[in-house]
Amino acid sequence: MSSSDNNRFQAIIAHAKEYGFVFPNSEIYDGLSAVYDYGPWGSELKKNIRDYWWKSMTQLHENIVGVDAAIFMHPTTWKASGHVDNFSDPMIDNKDSKKRYRVDHLLEAHAETLSPEAGEELLAAMDKLLAAEDFAGLKKLIDDNKIKCTVSGTANWTDIRQFNLMFKTEFGAVAAANEEDNIVYLRPETAQGIFVNFLNVQKTARMKVPFGIAQTGKAFRNEIVARQFIFRMREFEQMEMQFFVRPGTEGEWYKYWKDARLQWHLSLGLPAEKYRYHDHVKLAHYAKEACDIEFEFPIGFKEVEGIHSRGDYDLSQHQIYSRKKLQYFDNDIDETTGKPYGNYVPNVVETSIGLDRMFLLILSHAYDEETITKEDGTTDSRVVLHIPPRLAPIKLAILPLTKKDGLPEIARDIMKDCREEFYCFYEEKDAIGKRYRRMDAIGTPFCITVDHQTKEDNTVTIRYRDTMEQERLPISRVKDLVKEKIR
RNA sequence: GCGGAAGUAGCUCAGUUGGCAGAGCAUCAGUUUCCCAAACUGAAGGCCGCGGGUUCGAGCCCCGUUUUCCGCUCCA
Numbered sequence: 001m002s003s004s005d006n007n008r009f010q011a012i013i014a015h016a017k018e019y020g021f022v023f024p025n026s027e028i029y030d031g032l033s034a035v036y037d038y039g040p041w042g043s044e045l046k047k048n049i050r051d052y053w054w055k056s057m058t059q060l061h062e063n064i065v066g067v068d069a070a071i072f073m074h075p076t077t078w079k080a081s082g083h084v085d086n087f088s089d090p091m092i093d094n095k096d097s098k099k100r101y102r103v104d105h106l107l108e109a110h111a112e113t114l115s116p117e118a119g120e121e122l123l124a125a126m127d128k129l130l131a132a133e134d135f136a137g138l139k140k141l142i143d144d145n146k147i148k149c150t151v152s153g154t155a156n157w158t159d160i161r162q163f164n165l166m167f168k169t170e171f172g173a174v175a176a177a178n179e180e181d182n183i184v185y186l187r188p189e190t191a192q193g194i195f196v197n198f199l200n201v202q203k204t205a206r207m208k209v210p211f212g213i214a215q216t217g218k219a220f221r222n223e224i225v226a227r228q229f230i231f232r233m234r235e236f237e238q239m240e241m242q243f244f245v246r247p248g249t250e251g252e253w254y255k256y257w258k259d260a261r262l263q264w265h266l267s268l269g270l271p272a273e274k275y276r277y278h279d280h281v282k283l284a285h286y287a288k289e290a291c292d293i294e295f296e297f298p299i300g301f302k303e304v305e306g307i308h309s310r311g312d313y314d315l316s317q318h319q320i321y322s323r324k325k326l327q328y329f330d331n332d333i334d335e336t337t338g339k340p341y342g343n344y345v346p347n348v349v350e351t352s353i354g355l356d357r358m359f360l361l362i363l364s365h366a367y368d369e370e371t372i373t374k375e376d377g378t379t380d381s382r383v384v385l386h387i388p389p390r391l392a393p394i395k396l397a398i399l400p401l402t403k404k405d406g407l408p409e410i411a412r413d414i415m416k417d418c419r420e421e422f423y424c425f426y427e428e429k430d431a432i433g434k435r436y437r438r439m440d441a442i443g444t445p446f447c448i449t450v451d452h453q454t455k456e457d458n459t460v461t462i463r464y465r466d467t468m469e470q471e472r473l474p475i476s477r478v479k480d481l482v483k484e485k486i487r
Numbered sequence: 488g489c490g491g492a493a494g495u496a497g498c499u500c501a502g503u504u505g506g507c508a509g510a511g512c513a514u515c516a517g518u519u520u521c522c523c524a525a526a527c528u529g530a531a532g533g534c535c536g537c538g539g540g541u542u543c544g545a546g547c548c549c550c551g552u553u554u555u556c557c558g559c560u561c562c563a
Contacts, residue, residue, distance in 0.1 A: 006556095006557085010556080014498085018497085018498065024554095024555095030536080030537090030553065030554055031554065031555085033554095082563090083563085091561095093488065093560095158488080165563070188563090221563090227555095227556090232562090284563075372523090374523085380523080380524080380525095381524095382523085382524075399522095401520090401521055401522065402520070402521070430524080431520070431522090431523085431524075431525095431526090432520095432521085432522045432523065433522070433523030433524055434523080434524040434525090435523090435524085436522080436523050436524080437523070437524040438524075440523095440524095441524095449521095449522065451521055451522075452521065453521090461522070463522080463523080468523070470522075470523095
């Protein structure tokens with residue numbers, strides 16, 4: 001990251017706070033690390049991005065429907081998904097090399113250097129301590145065996161700490177005798193709420209494979225490193241769609257969604273050269289194919305969305321753990337056999353985009369510090385957010401040129417007429433130029449100004465954010481013009 | 488987690504050898520303004536990140552702490 005890019009990123013963060021888009025969480029208490037709040041214009045922008053995604057997925061696809069599953073899920077869900085076992089490992093750091101190890105890996109590696117009997121004995125002791133979550137005992141085991149770091153060659157270890165990906169909380173108002181019985185997790189991904197509802201949705205909405213289930217919602221992950229603003233947060237929002245297909249067709253659907261999702265980004269007017277695919281070479285154990293859609297943020301090319309061909313892994317896992325069938329009966333005729341395809345566990349192609357990352361994408365692409373040359377030759381600067389009009393928090397600012405001579409009344413009437421259709425903003429304070437610049441700073445694409453000519457012929461000037469050009473039009477045209485531009 | 492730098496008004500910052508807490512912009516109340524932040528008058532705004540120490544006296548020196556930024560480390 002160059003220093004100018006970094007300055008730009010810092011300027012965007014400062015702008016986001018100053019103009020009511022994103023605030024540090026719990027700021028009066030010195031903040032909570034890697035958690036942020038959305039302010040007045042931020043929450044509008046975020047909602048508009050979410051709505052645009054939701055509409056493009058559900059309203060515009062006859063074979064995709066939505067759900068809104070709870071954040072809490074039965075704890076077994078996360079055993080089935082692999083999150084409990086894969087992401088809750090005790091870790092230990094070597095103080096000299098700063099290298100971090102998983103405790104079990106460290107002990108297993110050491111056991112291999114011992115005689116078979118001694119090795120077995122060590123691993124048995126480890127398993128017992130791991131099961132009991134006896135970290136002090138595990139540390140003693142490492143010390144007693146004089147296990148050294150392969151990098152520094154020393155045995156100068158920190159205490160053992162648990163790395164927990166998932167946030168835990170207690171379910172039920174009354175404490176249980178065994179507190180383990182009461183633990184529920186805050187979901188680390190929204191996808192599982194779709195998988196466990198697969199049959200409910202398929203039956204009640206009478207969906208036929210191939211079909212998709214869309215969902216937006218909060219998810220929670222303990223990240224090892226905070227920082228990077230809203231790019232990496234502990235509480236974040238996902239927009240996911242799981243597309244269920246006939247086994248054997250997942251390859252073509254993966255290609256379809258890989259292309260369709262990039263087209264969605266480009267449909268917002270974002271430049272293709274700022275996007276690239278990153279195909280995964282090393283795949284997770286359940287994935288058949290996977291790629292990221294990356295965007296060139298001020299902090300470099302970063303993942304904003306993932307497309308994964310997940311096979312039948314998730315539904316099969318839930319079948320095993322729930323002992324319920326999660327299968328679909330396909331009545332379509334298989335041309336090779338002349339018979340229906342029959343029962344199967346569908347394969348899944350997932351599209352998963354981070355709403356907060358999309359927000360940062362829009363914000364960082366929109367942010368611009370312009371130098372403009374005025375008519376008299378002097379230069380001036382402005383900070384403007386070129387947010388796509390359909391996503392802008394405020395669509396139209398209605399400004400009386402002065403606050404007397406009946407101009408505010410006319411402006412108020414226009415406001416009254418338009419506010420049901422889209423977000424409007426009225427302001428009569430300060431010089432008109434100042435008001436234009438304030439609207440530029442929060443990305444309002446259109447301003448109309450009521451002046452004395454308005455009283456004579458019912459026309460107003462409309463001023464465009466991106467070009468700063470103005471034109472005159474009848475008041476009666478205003479609402480339709482803005483509606484056309486934000487479609 | 489380790490190392491470095493920084494925290495002064497809403498924002499951007501100044502603050503002399505340790506001697507009354509400052510400016511511009513923003514805000515508020517007026518005045519003035521017919522189209523691109525900078526017209527005039529006035530007002531308000533501060534636990535100088537937090538806690539301790541040194542000193543007659545600390546925004547400034549010392550110690551601790553916290554937050555942010557930068558680099559390294561980690562990242563399903």
